[in-house]
Amino acid sequence: MAPSVLMVGTGEYTTGYVGGAASGSDKKVGVVGLTLFDLRRRGKVGKLSMVGVSGSKYPGIRDHLHKNISQVYNGLDVSFDSFPADNQTDPNAYKTAIDALEPGSAITIFTPDPTHFPIALYAIQRKIHVLITKPATQRLADHLTLVDEARKHGVFVFVEHHKRFDPAYSDARAKARSLGDFNYFYSYMSQPKSQLETFKAWAGKESDISYYLNSHHIDINESMVPDYTPVKVTASAAKGTAVDLGCVSKTEDTITLLVEWQHKTNASKRATAVYTASWTAPQNAEPDMGSNGEIRINQAKRGYDVTGDEQGLSWVNPFYMKYSPDEEGNFGGQTGYGYISFEKFIDAVTAVNEGRVTLDELDARPLPTLKNTIPTTAILHAGRVSLDEKRPVEIVSENGQWGLK
Numbered sequence: 001m002a003p004s005v006l007m008v009g010t011g012e013y014t015t016g017y018v019g020g021a022a023s024g025s026d027k028k029v030g031v032v033g034l035t036l037f038d039l040r041r042r043g044k045v046g047k048l049s050m051v052g053v054s055g056s057k058y059p060g061i062r063d064h065l066h067k068n069i070s071q072v073y074n075g076l077d078v079s080f081d082s083f084p085a086d087n088q089t090d091p092n093a094y095k096t097a098i099d100a101l102e103p104g105s106a107i108t109i110f111t112p113d114p115t116h117f118p119i120a121l122y123a124i125q126r127k128i129h130v131l132i133t134k135p136a137t138q139r140l141a142d143h144l145t146l147v148d149e150a151r152k153h154g155v156f157v158f159v160e161h162h163k164r165f166d167p168a169y170s171d172a173r174a175k176a177r178s179l180g181d182f183n184y185f186y187s188y189m190s191q192p193k194s195q196l197e198t199f200k201a202w203a204g205k206e207s208d209i210s211y212y213l214n215s216h217h218i219d220i221n222e223s224m225v226p227d228y229t230p231v232k233v234t235a236s237a238a239k240g241t242a243v244d245l246g247c248v249s250k251t252e253d254t255i256t257l258l259v260e261w262q263h264k265t266n267a268s269k270r271a272t273a274v275y276t277a278s279w280t281a282p283q284n285a286e287p288d289m290g291s292n293g294e295i296r297i298n299q300a301k302r303g304y305d306v307t308g309d310e311q312g313l314s315w316v317n318p319f320y321m322k323y324s325p326d327e328e329g330n331f332g333g334q335t336g337y338g339y340i341s342f343e344k345f346i347d348a349v350t351a352v353n354e355g356r357v358t359l360d361e362l363d364a365r366p367l368p369t370l371k372n373t374i375p376t377t378a379i380l381h382a383g384r385v386s387l388d389e390k391r392p393v394e395i396v397s398e399n400g401q402w403g404l405k
Helices: 032-041 055-070 093-099 113-124 140-153 167-176 195-199 209-224 337-353 359-363 371-389
Strands: 005-008 048-051 081-083 106-109 129-132 157-159 182-190 228-239 252-263 270-278 286-290 293-297 305-308 312-315 393-398 401-404
Touching (some): 005 032, 032 048, 032 337, 048 093, 081 093, 113 140, 129 337, 140 371, 140 401, 167 209, 209 252, 371 401
Parallel strands (some): 005 106, 106 129
Antiparallel strands (some): 252 270, 305 312, 393 401
16 A cells, blocks of 8 residues: 655755745755655555645645646646645644554655654654654764664654655766775865845745765765775864854854765774865865775756856756656656666555555665664764864774764
């Protein structure tokens, strides 16, 4: 039986609806909702629902989805149950919405970073499968708690690290195994300053650009080098521009994490990784180098650019989400790695519910499960501590136990 799915969070990534209108970013019709509406058309999910804090947004969201999805893709069904009611505001509405689900259903969490842990924990304890946007949690201890609770209640928890399914990164992961011992990894990723308008409500207050962007490539790096573990993090940051744009005084513009990795069975083998994330600079390239060669991936410029009078030059990545209809007029983006990420989660949920796969078997696959993403959260949390306390932070992992010191 296809699982019911509750979408937690009604913002840009779920609906493409921001500030009373379609987002000005490349996600004008969102990602989560569109993907799940299409998965329902294909029979892979059942009943859909959505929950936010303010019900007053739903009339605008429904009109937006009808106009920009249903009327574009052959009348694609965009119906969903909503919580709270249109005339209510309730920050705890997610509990009511989760309580309305049957065990074995699933939720997607695309909400501010500090809310990931309590929402996921509430769902897990009610035997609901969970997909969380990155970062899974901000604190290592919370991530480990979710791992334990998910096993206790027999549910699958998946972190939406969609770059694992990008064909360039997936192929690079395979080729990296032939490049010798892990030696050096460098990544740089940025958002345009205009995104600070969207994220001003939480930037520098509830989370930072490292949690938001460095999480992508830390996970990619970790997935490429399963024989290594992170042991020390030193963070540095640049400030000024975000504050000038109206963000709180402690908002960092750019955060760089210098991470030391060590081979799990041969402590003499060490590697260095540098992850940089910024609100304020153009996107660039990410190389990965081993002792016998190197790999370079440019995640922003895929060889496809569009120029117009209004938007100027823009680099398009249809490998993530392809919004153009197929030859029959239906949504045709099923091959995008953004879509694939959700489909893999739904397929795994169905397989677990039907007893065709175990949680251990899912952890053994190169999927961003909770267990497989512990090092990413450890690095991100250590980076935040390093910035706040102005010191290097060690990551300790022995016999499956993780901690910071």
